[in-house]
Amino acid sequence: MSAKKEDPRAIRSKRLLKEAAISLLVETQNLQDLTVQKVTAKAELNRATFYLHYLDLRDLMRHIVYDILDDLSKKLLPLLQLQPVDLDEQLLAFLDYFYQHRKFLAVLFEEKAFQKKLHNFIVDIVQSRRDLQKIVTEDAVSKDIIASSILGIIMWWIRDGKQHSSEFIAQQMSVWMTKRQ
Secondary structure, eight states: OOOOOOOHHHHHHHHHHHHHHHHHHHHHOOGGGOOHHHHHHHHTOOHHHHHHHOSSHHHHHHHHHHHHHHHHHHHHGGGGSSSOOOHHHHHHHHHHHHHHTHHHHHHHTTOHHHHHHHHHHHHHHHHHHHHHHTOOGGGSOOHHHHHHHHHHHHHHHHHTOTTSOHHHHHHHHHHHHHHHO
């Protein structure tokens, strides 16, 4: 049995609501200022449409975070393939995503729940790479320490180190990671 195809109007409405929420967060830089009324006004949709697709703002934000993690997964998927990949190139693509969305992600980084989800995502990537490379855990730095370090670098960069390019950060992380993995 195949899954029912989603109505294009529903897809459009969800996209508009997500884009409106992101736009408002970039403008205000404060998640607490976000309201259903502001999101629907910005999206030029009514509240009924919002509640047709989302339970509340928390549900909308959860979907936005899942979209971010899906996008990051797509960027990192080549790192988890059996073919050799250029780690520096993939790291740069990963960091470019953060740089492109830095204003929005800076707001999300203030939320502990988002930090935890992103940390767990990075832990999974580190473990997948270790499994692929057959790295024995006892011989390697803890995946939690690596994930925390990567997350810390990204958070510092987005908040305070914006003058550095994604190429510079990728180069610095690559040097550090090749010594630690």
